[in-house]
Every structure is written in C-alpha cells, then in structure tokens.
Amino acid sequence: MPWGSRGNHQPNANGNDNGKFSNANRNRKNYSSPWKQKIAQQRKSLPIASVEKRLIEEVRKNDILIIVGETGSGKTTQIPQFLFDAEFCRDGKVIGITQPRRVAAVTVAKRVADECGVELGQKVGYSVRFDDSTSNSTRIKYMTDGLLLREALLDPYLSKYSVIIVDEAHERTVHTDVLLGLLKRVQVARSNSIGDGRNLNNGNKSSPLKLIIMSASLDARTFSEYFGDAKAVHIQGRQFPVDLFYTRFPETDYLDAALITIFQVHLGEAPGDILVFLTGQEEIEAVERLINERLTKLPEGSQKLLPVPIFAALPSEQQMRAFAPAPSGFRKVILATNIAETSITIPGIKYVIDPGLVKARSYDPGKGMESLIVLPTSKSQALQRSGRAGREGPGKCFRLYPENEFEKLEDSTMPEIKRCNLANVILQLKALGVDDILGFDFIEKPSRTAIVKSLEQLFLLGALTDECQLSDPVGWQMARLPLDPIYSKALILASEYNCLEEMLITVAMLSVESIFYTPRDKYEEVRTATKCFASPEGDHITLINVYRAATDLLEKRTMDTNKAKSEKVLRKWCKENFINSRSLRHARDIHRQIRGHVQQMGLKLASCGDDMLQFRRCLVASFFLNAAVKQPDGTYRYPTQLRNSWAGPSGLLAIYSLCSKVIHTLQIKISFCYLFLIAFTFTSKKKNTLFASSHNRALASGEVVQIHPSSVLFRKKPECIIFNELIQTSNKFVRNLTRVDNLWLTELAPQFYAMQN
Numbered sequence: 001m002p003w004g005s006r007g008n009h010q011p012n013a014n015g016n017d018n019g020k021f022s023n024a025n026r027n028r029k030n031y032s033s034p035w036k037q038k039i040a041q042q043r044k045s046l047p048i049a050s051v052e053k054r055l056i057e058e059v060r061k062n063d064i065l066i067i068v069g070e071t072g073s074g075k076t077t078q079i080p081q082f083l084f085d086a087e088f089c090r091d092g093k094v095i096g097i098t099q100p101r102r103v104a105a106v107t108v109a110k111r112v113a114d115e116c117g118v119e120l121g122q123k124v125g126y127s128v129r130f131d132d133s134t135s136n137s138t139r140i141k142y143m144t145d146g147l148l149l150r151e152a153l154l155d156p157y158l159s160k161y162s163v164i165i166v167d168e169a170h171e172r173t174v175h176t177d178v179l180l181g182l183l184k185r186v187q188v189a190r191s192n193s194i195g196d197g198r199n200l201n202n203g204n205k206s207s208p209l210k211l212i213i214m215s216a217s218l219d220a221r222t223f224s225e226y227f228g229d230a231k232a233v234h235i236q237g238r239q240f241p242v243d244l245f246y247t248r249f250p251e252t253d254y255l256d257a258a259l260i261t262i263f264q265v266h267l268g269e270a271p272g273d274i275l276v277f278l279t280g281q282e283e284i285e286a287v288e289r290l291i292n293e294r295l296t297k298l299p300e301g302s303q304k305l306l307p308v309p310i311f312a313a314l315p316s317e318q319q320m321r322a323f324a325p326a327p328s329g330f331r332k333v334i335l336a337t338n339i340a341e342t343s344i345t346i347p348g349i350k351y352v353i354d355p356g357l358v359k360a361r362s363y364d365p366g367k368g369m370e371s372l373i374v375l376p377t378s379k380s381q382a383l384q385r386s387g388r389a390g391r392e393g394p395g396k397c398f399r400l401y402p403e404n405e406f407e408k409l410e411d412s413t414m415p416e417i418k419r420c421n422l423a424n425v426i427l428q429l430k431a432l433g434v435d436d437i438l439g440f441d442f443i444e445k446p447s448r449t450a451i452v453k454s455l456e457q458l459f460l461l462g463a464l465t466d467e468c469q470l471s472d473p474v475g476w477q478m479a480r481l482p483l484d485p486i487y488s489k490a491l492i493l494a495s496e497y498n499c500l501e502e503m504l505i506t507v508a509m510l511s512v513e514s515i516f517y518t519p520r521d522k523y524e525e526v527r528t529a530t531k532c533f534a535s536p537e538g539d540h541i542t543l544i545n546v547y548r549a550a551t552d553l554l555e556k557r558t559m560d561t562n563k564a565k566s567e568k569v570l571r572k573w574c575k576e577n578f579i580n581s582r583s584l585r586h587a588r589d590i591h592r593q594i595r596g597h598v599q600q601m602g603l604k605l606a607s608c609g610d611d612m613l614q615f616r617r618c619l620v621a622s623f624f625l626n627a628a629v630k631q632p633d634g635t636y637r638y639p640t641q642l643r644n645s646w647a648g649p650s651g652l653l654a655i656y657s658l659c660s661k662v663i664h665t666l667q668i669k670i671s672f673c674y675l676f677l678i679a680f681t682f683t684s685k686k687k688n689t690l691f692a693s694s695h696n697r698a699l700a701s702g703e704v705v706q707i708h709p710s711s712v713l714f715r716k717k718p719e720c721i722i723f724n725e726l727i728q729t730s731n732k733f734v735r736n737l738t739r740v741d742n743l744w745l746t747e748l749a750p751q752f753y754a755m756q757n
C-alpha cells in the first residue's frame with residue numbers, strides 16, 4: 001500500500017476516535033517527499049505487505065492467532081500499523097506489542113513512528129522499565145513483556161488494549177511464558193464480562209481481547225496447542241543463500257578469532273556490512289577498542305571500518321546508529337549481543353561472524369543460586385544468526401567453531417522458566433491474585449523444586465506469610481518495585497536502617513553491567529588507578545564512592561556551565577578513572593527512577609552519611625542468602641554450619657505446594673497451623689524423607705567459590721562476606737562483595753541462621 005493512501009487512512013481512524021488524535025496530527029513530522037517515498041517503497045517491498053488483507057481477515061475471524069514469519073519479513077513494524085488502519089483502535093483502545101528486550105521495543109517504536117510520520121510518544125510510543133515514551137494519544141505501544149505484566153497489577157483486565165501482540169514468543173523468556181498464561185486468563189475474563197454486561201474500566205465499554213502470538217521460528221505447534229489448537233499462519237520470507245564457513249579447530253580465544261575474522265572480511269571481501277555476535281557489553285566494548293587500535297595500523301588508503309556497538313544498556317540515540325547506513329567510504333561492523341538474532345533487523349548485513357556463544361541465566365534450584373554463564377548457542381540460534389547474512393542478497397557466515405561442534409548443539413534453547421529463579425515471577429503472580437502457583441497454566445511448567453525453592457526464598461525475605469499469602473505491607477511493597485525481590489527488600493530494609501540513599505545508589509550501580517572498565521589482564525593497573533574510590537570494606541561502598549564522586553563533579557559543573565559541557569567533563573573523568581561512562585549514566589538514570597518509586601511508596605529517605613557500619617549491617621540483613629565464609633585454602637563456601645534446621649519450613653513449603661492444589665479444588669479451608677504440625681512431625685521424625693533430604697542437600701551444597709579478581713577485596717580475603725553476583729567461567733567467582741562480621745548473620749537473619757551451639 002503506497003504511503004499516500006496510508007496517510008489518508010488516518011483521519012478516518014481519528015474520526016472514529018472522537019478526535020482523540022488531533023494531538024497526534026499536530027505532532028506529525030514534516031518529512032520530505034523523497035524520504036516518504038523511500039520509506040513507502042521499503043514497506044511495500046516487505047514480504048508481509050502482500051498479505052495485509054488476509055492477515056486482518058484472520059485477526060477478525062480468530063481471537064487468538066499465531067503468526068510465524070522469517071526475521072525481517074515485517075511482522076513487528078507492519079502488523080501493528082495494519083491493525084491500526086483496520087480500526088482496531090476504535091474507542092481509544094491501544095494495540096500493545098511486547099518484546100523480550102528493551103532495545104527492540106525502543107528501536108522498533110522509533111522506526112514505526114518514523115514510518116507513520118509522527119513524533120515518538122504520540123500515536124506510536126514505547127514503555128520499558130525506567131523509560132516511558134507514551135502519552136494519552138499513544139495507540140501503538142511497544143513495550144517489554146515484563147512491563148505488560150506490571151501493568152496487569154494495576155489493570156488486571158488490561159482493559160485499554162484491544163489487541164495484544166506477544167512478539168518473539170520463540171525466545172520463551174520467563175516473562176513471555178508467564179504473560180501467555182496471564183493473557184489466556186484475561187481473554188476469558190473479558191469475554192465473560194461481556195456476556196454478563198460488566199464494564200471493566202471505569203465506564204469504558206468492555207470488548208473482547210484479540211491475541212496475536214508472533215514467532216520467528218517455524219515451530220508454531222507448541223503455541224497452537226497451548227491455545228487450544230489456535231490458528232497459525234506462516235508468512236513466506238525471502239532468504240538468499242548463505243555460505244557457511246567453520247574453523248578447522250576449536251578456538252581457544254574466540255574474541256581474538258573474531259577480531260582476525262573481522263579484518264579478513266574487511267580486507268578481503270566485497271562491500272557489505274559485518275555483524276558479529278558477542279555475549280555482552282564488556283566483550284563488545286573490548287572488541288570495539290581492539291578494532292579501533294588495529295585500524296590505526298592499517299596502511300594508508302585502506303577502506304575504512306566503523307565499529308558500531310548495540311546492546312541493551314546502550315543509550316537509545318546510540319542504539320539507533322546501528323540502523324543508519326555507513327558513511328560513504330566506510331564498512332560498518334555491528335557488534336551485537338543476541339538481540340540481533342531475531343529481535344531487530346539491521347539492514348545492509350552481508351557477513352555474519354558467530355563465535356557460537358551466548359550469555360544466559362542459569363539457576364540451580366537445589367542451591368537456590370542464580371548465575372550468568374556463557375553457553376554454546378542452540379542449533380536454531382546458530383541458524384537464525386547465519387540467516388542475518390542473507391536478507392538482502394547472498395551472504396557469508398563464519399562460525400568460529402569446527403563443523404562437528406555444530407552437530408553437538410542442542411536443537412533449541414531451553415525456555416528461561418526452566419533455568420531461572422522464580423521468586424520474581426511468583427511475587428508478581430501472587431500480586432495478580434494467582435494463589436496456586438503450581439496450578440497456574442504455564443506453557444511449560446517449571447520444576448516443583450524450583451517453585452518450592454523460590455517460595456522459600458520469598459518466605460525468608462518476608463514477602464510471604466505463613467499461609468503463603470503476600471505479606472502486608474512488605475510483600476505488596478516488594479511486588480510494586482520493578483526490581484528483583486532481593487533488591488526490593490534491601491530498599492525496604494534500608495529505610496529502617498536509615499541508609500536508603502546509600503542502598504538506592506547500590507541497587508542502581510548493581511543493576512548495570514560493570515561500572516569499572518577492566519581490560520582483561522589489567523586488573524592491577526585498574527586497581528591502582530581506582531584506589532581513590534576503593535573502600536577497605538568492599539565493593540558496595542566502593543561503588544557508592546564512585547557514584548558520589550561523579551555527583552559531586554556534576555554538581556560543581558552545573559554552577560558554571562551547561563549540561564552538554566558537564567556531560568563532556570564527566571566522560572573525561574570516567575576515562576581517566578577506568579569508569580564505564582555508559583554504565584554510570586545508565587545507573588544514574590535507574591537511580592532517579594527507583595528513587596521516585598520509593599518516594600511514592602513513602603519510604604523514609606535518609607542517609608547514614610559516613611556511618612558505613614550501619615549500611616554494612618543492612619547489607620547483611622538484605623543479602624544474607626548470599627553469604628560465604630573463608631576456608632583454610634582461601635576459597636569460600638556458604639556458611640552452612642551456621643544454617644538453621646531449615647528442614648522444617650522447607651518441608652512445610654513443600655507440603656503446602658503439594659496440598660494447595662487439593663485445597664483449591666476441594667475448596668476446603670484447612671488450617672495452615674494444622675499443616676505446619678503435620679510438616680513438623682514429618683520432618684523431625686523421618687530424616688530420610690523428601691523434606692529431610694532437601695535439608696541435607698542444603699547442608700551438602702558447600703559450593704566452593706572464589707573472589708573475582710576485579711573485587712577490591714581480591715587480595716584481602718576477609719573471613720566472612722556477602723556478595724551479589726555469582727559468575728561461572730573457568731571457576732566459580734563471586735563479585736560485588738562486602739566484608740561482614742559472621743555474627744551479624746545470626747543476629748540479623750535469625751530466620752535463616754542459628755548459632756552453631
């Protein structure tokens with residue numbers, strides 16, 4: 001459909017909206033005609049353009065529709081516009097599109113606003129955690145799946161939406177999985193409410209909810225079966241052949257291999273941009289620096305190469321650089337995390353370099369520990385990655401591993417719900433009124449152990465009552481904060497310990513990828529350079545020192561100069577101090593937002609000033625689940641010998657989960673005190689039962705960890721620490737730690753630890 005006719009469509013839609021769009025029209029951008037024509041041409045050439053009518057018919061006919069289509073066919077950018085044009089936004093309703101990743105939500109919303117010729121935040125907007133760009137006139141709203149879950153807390157029927165599109169469903173993030181279950185319930189509830197004439201949203205006439213599940217992988221069966229044999233349509237993609245190359249031997253240093261390959265392609269292959277898949281921000285920034293270093297050594301007159309990073313924490317203006325064409329005379333090399341696999345389509349890519357690795361969450365429910373690990377991709381991820389090279393013409397993909405390794409890869413990635421801590425999800429489901437977590441209609445059920453362990457964690461954090469209900473006010477407050485339960489609890493406790501200001505900084509700094517830029521093997525150099533911030537107590541206070549120093553610097557600058565200049569000064573200061581200015585900026589942003597949340601909640605915003613003893617005690621009260629004590633050989637283990645006879649409550653929770661289903665079905669009100677009695681008798685008498693064995697496993701879980709070399713306590717090796725991150729590379733390392741007194745564990749977390757004697 002040509003651009004002109006789409007433009008004519010809009011007043012029509014506005015008319016039906018009682019003029020709600022006049023604002024959007026005022027904000028219409030004035031694009032030049034050639035630009036509009038180019039965009040119209042691009043849109044028309046997308047595979048999805050030819051099936052617009054058919055798709056709309058299918059959506060009208062089916063309340064649930066599954067759409068499968070090759071990456072780049074136009075699903076994410078076009079379908080919401082088709083629906084808008086087909087008047088799915090009547091009565092001020094909104095089309096919501098969820099994405100697993102914030103980068104995708106932000107970049108796609110910008111692109112669609114451009115395609116519609118409107119200002120972002122008007123007709124088209126996005127909303128992600130810590131960043132909202134929507135208004136009352138927003139009708140096409142891109143957001144993260146997690147954000148829509150949070151919206152459901154305030155509006156359980158999601159009544160402002162006429163259509164919800166769950167995009168990238170094949171990624172099977174934990175939020176997507178939970179959202180699918182929730183949307184199924186909401187859809188039924190909305191249909192029922194129409195039947196019985198209820199209005200769902202303050203007088204807004206209720207209407208059925210249309211659900212569209214979109215996926216880039218060919219297997220629509222799982223989704224179709226889950227939604228009662230829902231209709232699935234396939235959009236024919238266009239894929240050019242991609243030549244695959246493998247290394248002869250496994251690579252010991254894949255970053256170095258990636259770097260060599262980048263320059264081989266750059267110097268030896270025909271024009272076309274390069275896309276390199278890396279595992280995270282640190283790696284991307286390291287490769288970016290190495291490319292820039294090597295470029296200075298290329299002979300005069302060589303074609304120029306422009307490295308462009310793209311990852312979630314990058315400020316959005318910089319993310320957009322990946323989509324802009326390379327300046328003339330340059331070849332672009334995009335350094336991306338797995339967001340570029342299917343979530344975003346970057347035009348111009350002809351070469352893909354794939355080390356075959358991905359950073360993923362991993363959870364050991366037995367030990368209750370979650371960690372980030374670098375893993376081999378699945379076959380389907382490898383195929384998606386190579387596919388990126390063949391979107392606009394024939395391409396090449398360089399896999400940095402031998403061909404026989406490919407055969408050993410798993411077919412597809414394990415859904416995240418099977419490998420993450422469920423505490424956050426359970427907290428949200430409880431807040432949404434889902435009491436029976438085991439009975440919730442998950443597309444794939446997480447293991448019972450994982451559920452019980454996460455319930456146990458929430459119980460220990462004080463979020464759940466003995467009856468497994470959200471506690472008031474702590475549990476409800478924790479559910480309201482857009483943070484991991486352990487961090488939410490830390491903020492709530494910090495207001496009691498009079499150190500909320502310090503905890504806000506800590507949580508913000510821990511929410512971003514490392515603040516210090518530490519080139520590999522340069523830990524000592526960085527340590528010397530950052531001595532002025534280092535606290536003998538550990539990394540948490542060190543991070544606070546960095547944050548305060550940056551704030552002081554900016555405050556001084558605002559007295560005498562403008563914002564852009566002070567940003568420049570901050571960047572220079574960061575560089576001198578081996579601080580990652582992008583991460584710091586992101587942390588400042590997060591800090592501002594969560595400070596707003598806790599203020600709204602009425603928590604007491606006090607600072608403990610320099611009384612860090614108070615703050616460290618608060619860290620123990622908050623993060624007691626992550627404590628470790630030094631062993632004679634200098635490694636660390638969980639302080640299991642201090643652990644209370646935990647079988648009782650653990651057994652209770654196990655029994656609770658087993659029984660809750662029965663209780664719910666039979667609607668019998670059984671006293672939980674009685675249950676406690678059964679559990680207690682059971683666990684104290686039969687030590688070799690299921691419950692006792694979970695206790696033994698906890699005791700036996702003496703995981704051996706080491707202090708990560710980047711920690712300020714790496715050399716000091718204190719007797720007892722609490723930490724925030726467990727990473728697994730060659731060894732298991734803990735990062736972000738603080739020295740504490742082991743007696744504080746029993747004093748401040750008696751629910752978990754008891755004196756040995």
Ligand code: CDP
Pocket residue numbers: 046069070071072073074075076077078107108110111323342343344345346347
């Ligand atoms: O969702 P799907 O992978 O099917 O495709 P899409 O994200 O809707 O992308 C359709 C087209 O829009 C692609 O050819 C992209 O190159 C283009 N696009 C863009 O130029 N800039 C963006 N920020 C997003 C998409």
Ligand code: MG
Pocket residue numbers: 072075076077167342343344
């Ligand atoms: Mg898409």
